């Protein structure tokens with residue numbers, strides 16, 4: 001499997017999943033500013049026309065895009081328990097993956113991080129974050145993980161996304177369960193390992209685009 005990734009982006013969730021399973025993949029870095037592959041300067045849009053990471057080239061040579069699909073594919077390939085087998089828990093997994101993707105990743109963070117977004121989009125995103133973080137806080141108040149009793153692909157995605165909060169004006173003080181979840185998550189070996197690899201690459205990326 002080849003994972004097209006950019007440092008600390010949502011593609012890091014897949015690296016966390018691989019780390020959880022002790023599995024490996026070929027990681028191919030994409031410069032998010034130039035949309036080129038670092039290894040040879042070629043155009044990443046030839047892999048994913050949207051220019052977004054992640055993309056995964058499967059062992060069958062097909063290109064898969066969209067984070068949730070990539071996470072499902074990789075978790076099912078590496079064959080551990082990061083996807084619940086219980087049907088009720090699987091439904092909840094889908095609920096939380098959709099929540100993370102649409103309500104947090106896209107609605108909140110994509111606007112905050114878009115340098116061309118008008119200020120109104122940014123402030124509206126921040127306004128809308130409160131009710132979403134409150135929902136998450138209530139859910140996490142008496143749980144270690146999003147679904148059931150074990151770490152799943154939804155946790156890998158949520159920790160990756162919450163890790164971006166440090167680059168935003170959002171203060172998690174009103175949502176202590178979310179803050180505690182993120183602090184626990186960052187200490188998890190699979191997450192620590194992913195950040196240890198990707199943070200230096202992120203700094204290099206910032207230096208290149210400065």
Ligand SMILES: N[C@@H](CCC(=O)N[C@@H](CS)C(=O)NCC(=O)O)C(=O)O
Nearest residue numbers: 009010032051052053054066067068
């Ligand atoms: N719908 C896509 C969104 C992916 C996405 O937003 N990726 C971001 C990184 S987290 C990206 O590639 N951004 C670069 C850009 O917007 O040009 C998915 O779920 O995979």
